[in-house]
Amino acid sequence: QITLKESGPTLVKPTQTLTLTCTFSGFSLSTSGVGVGWIRQPPGKALEWLALIYWDDDKRYSPSLKSRLTITKDTSKNQVVLTMTNMDPVDTATYYCAHSAGATGSSWDYWGQGTLVTVSS
């Protein structure tokens, strides 16, 4: 079965860079059509899409956060890494990684449990 799990720091200071790792099983990111995305959710607020990487290394970013995000994959390790620079308290959120579904990869059928990242000095 498909599983995903996020890992990374729970607390980062303002201006620091956040690095999150998504480790998955049950599928391969070298298989045509497969993608993994990152979505976040501030406490008590709505979901927000961040980034998506496809099996062919095509990468897509939220236009509003593009300058701060980098998504990469390590197919041999079954991992996807998201980095976000210049963290701010408003970036405090639960960060999810998810397996993409559908024709465009813009929906997600399997999600990790999420990891809460707090930005505070």
Added chain:
Amino acid sequence: QSALTQPPSASGSPGQSVTISCTGTSSDVGGYNYVSWYQQHPGKAPKLMIYEVSKRPSGVPDRFSGSKSGNTASLTVSGLQAEDEADYYCSSYAGSNNFDVVFGGGTKLTVL
């Protein structure tokens, strides 16, 4: 402020039907048949309930259905059950020149 507009709350009694709306623009909901709906229980990850407007992933009860008219998509939950009480989020592909995915602000569904 979310790109897609959802009512903050909806409610219904067990056995009833409830419809949640999701209004966007011709650049997202109205422009593509790539609307998804997610169910989220407190403290849990979202669960995909509907994708590509009206398709149900395996395992999702057929009590859940999706539709779209113009710039508004809808999720209907028929035969409400207590376990349907949750937050529901819509999302839409908003490609045009650049790939983008936008979400609604969420709707809290209460089963009375």
